[in-house]
Amino acid sequence: MRELAVVLVSGGMDSCVVLALAARDHDLALLHVTYGQRTWRRELQSFHALADHYGVSRRLVASIGYLREIGGSSLLDERLPVPEGPPGRGIPSTYVPFRNAHLLAIAASWGEVMGARRIFFGAMEEDSSGYPDCREAFVQAFNRLVEVGTRPETRLEVVAPLLHLRKSEVVRLGVELGAPFELTWSCYQREDRPCGRCESCVLRARAFREAGVPDPLTSAPGR
Amino acid sequence: MRELAVVLVSGGMDSCVVLALAARDHDLALLHVTYGQRTWRRELQSFHALADHYGVSRRLVASIGYLREIGGSSLLDERLPVPEGPPGRGIPSTYVPFRNAHLLAIAASWGEVMGARRIFFGAMEEDSSGYPDCREAFVQAFNRLVEVGTRPETRLEVVAPLLHLRKSEVVRLGVELGAPFELTWSCYQREDRPCGRCESCVLRARAFREAGVPDPLTSAPGR
Numbered sequence: 001m002r003e004l005a006v007v008l009v010s011g012g013m014d015s016c017v018v019l020a021l022a023a024r025d026h027d028l029a030l031l032h033v034t035y036g037q038r039t040w041r042r043e044l045q046s047f048h049a050l051a052d053h054y055g056v057s058r059r060l061v062a063s064i065g066y067l068r069e070i071g072g073s074s075l076l077d078e079r080l081p082v083p084e085g086p087p088g089r090g091i092p093s094t095y096v097p098f099r100n101a102h103l104l105a106i107a108a109s110w111g112e113v114m115g116a117r118r119i120f121f122g123a124m125e126e127d128s129s130g131y132p133d134c135r136e137a138f139v140q141a142f143n144r145l146v147e148v149g150t151r152p153e154t155r156l157e158v159v160a161p162l163l164h165l166r167k168s169e170v171v172r173l174g175v176e177l178g179a180p181f182e183l184t185w186s187c188y189q190r191e192d193r194p195c196g197r198c199e200s201c202v203l204r205a206r207a208f209r210e211a212g213v214p215d216p217l218t219s220a221p222g223r
Numbered sequence: 224m225r226e227l228a229v230v231l232v233s234g235g236m237d238s239c240v241v242l243a244l245a246a247r248d249h250d251l252a253l254l255h256v257t258y259g260q261r262t263w264r265r266e267l268q269s270f271h272a273l274a275d276h277y278g279v280s281r282r283l284v285a286s287i288g289y290l291r292e293i294g295g296s297s298l299l300d301e302r303l304p305v306p307e308g309p310p311g312r313g314i315p316s317t318y319v320p321f322r323n324a325h326l327l328a329i330a331a332s333w334g335e336v337m338g339a340r341r342i343f344f345g346a347m348e349e350d351s352s353g354y355p356d357c358r359e360a361f362v363q364a365f366n367r368l369v370e371v372g373t374r375p376e377t378r379l380e381v382v383a384p385l386l387h388l389r390k391s392e393v394v395r396l397g398v399e400l401g402a403p404f405e406l407t408w409s410c411y412q413r414e415d416r417p418c419g420r421c422e423s424c425v426l427r428a429r430a431f432r433e434a435g436v437p438d439p440l441t442s443a444p445g446r
Contacts, residue, residue: 060289062287062292063288063289064287064289066285067332070336072336097332097374098328098335098373099332101372102325102332105324105328106289106293108321109293109295112295112320113294132371132372132375138371138372141370144367144368145367145368148355148358148360148361149321149356150321150355151314151355
């Protein structure tokens with residue numbers, strides 16, 4: 001019997017590849033968390049498209065709208081501009097304070113109730129925006145929290161298979177696994193077509209370019 | 224200048240005493256989290272009454288209704304009975320899987336945005352229901368998570384001053400501090416008057432009895 005895994009699926013390219021990896025040898029439960037970010041509708045649409053693609057019916061969409069009330073991020077506060085171009089030094093204004101702790105806590109509660117064994121998490125430490133809650137130390141600390149904060153019989157571990165890959169390697173891995181990149185969404189600003197200028201679009205374009213693979217989202221406009 | 228603290232205020236007697244403690248030497252921001260538990264209306268009412276009592280205007284009420292969708296607890300699922308009498312061995316059915324990770328994550332995000340220095344948390348390890356996410360090891364693990372998962376300049380620490388007190392000691396401490404116990408709510412089952420039989424009512428009654436203090440909620444029905 002396959003073990004059950006919760007996969008955090010934002011709808012972006014990284015979570016798409018993580019999903020493709022997890023689907024090889026786990027039963028799946030897919031979690032999407034919406035928190036009032038600018039492009040939430042388009043990301044939710046990508047989530048369901050990816051879940052349909054992999055034939056997963058066990059889905060949870062959790063809304064944590066209070067993050068928008070808390071604010072402190074240009075992804076949540078429309079008065080703050082989303083920075084354009086590649087990430088600079090330091091933590092960018094798109095950082096949503098401690099966001100991944102919320103996402104993983106939801107995955108852990110759900111996973112504990114269902115008896116899941118793993119939580120797949122698409123965080124990347126290298127070649128990304130430098131968010132503190134995307135680092136290996138964070139994943140390790142979270143696993144310790146799950147170990148001490150759940151029932152003694154719960155065996156649930158966060159795995160982050162992309163943590164030390166470059167984003168171009170993620171593209172290549174996705175191509176190998178047949179990941180449906182055309183269903184994903186990465187842009188921080190627009191929902192109709194990628195803006196091509198925000199940090200997330202710039203990182204995605206660079207990754208596909210370095211991998212030598214066309215991005216189906218931008219290379220085939222009729223698709 | 225006083226430092227800013229986020230206080231988790233459920234509306235129960237323990238958080239009331241923690242609030243009384245924090246109010247002595249901190250500026251306050253009060254957080255209440257509602258998650259679809261049976262008595263949420265009454266608890267929210269207690270939260271605002273306590274905030275009014277201490278003159279705190281900085282309040283955040285966060286709703287995490289997805290916990291109810293996840294289920295797995297008799298506090299959330301009305302098909303499961305709430306156990307009556309004192310806690311037995313093992314983790315009771317009222318355990319809400321990994322709940323305190325969600326509560327503390329909200330407090331940490333809010334605290335980070337506001338530049339708070341402390342999160343006051345009323346967890347008790349002794350003389351309580353034995354929930355895994357109420358133990359010192361959990362608080363320590365959470366502090367490590369905050370340390371690695373927030374901006375480098377963020378200095379935010381969870382403190383749990385009741386962790387090793389008996390509940391009767393919490394009553395005595397509250398009396399010393401003038402904590403308004405009459406504004407609190409503990410019952411898991413009813414919102415009009417305490418049922419007197421659920422685990423939470425039984426623990427509360429025993430604590431007041433052992434402290435030799437009348438509980439204003441049950442000793443003065445006209446109040």
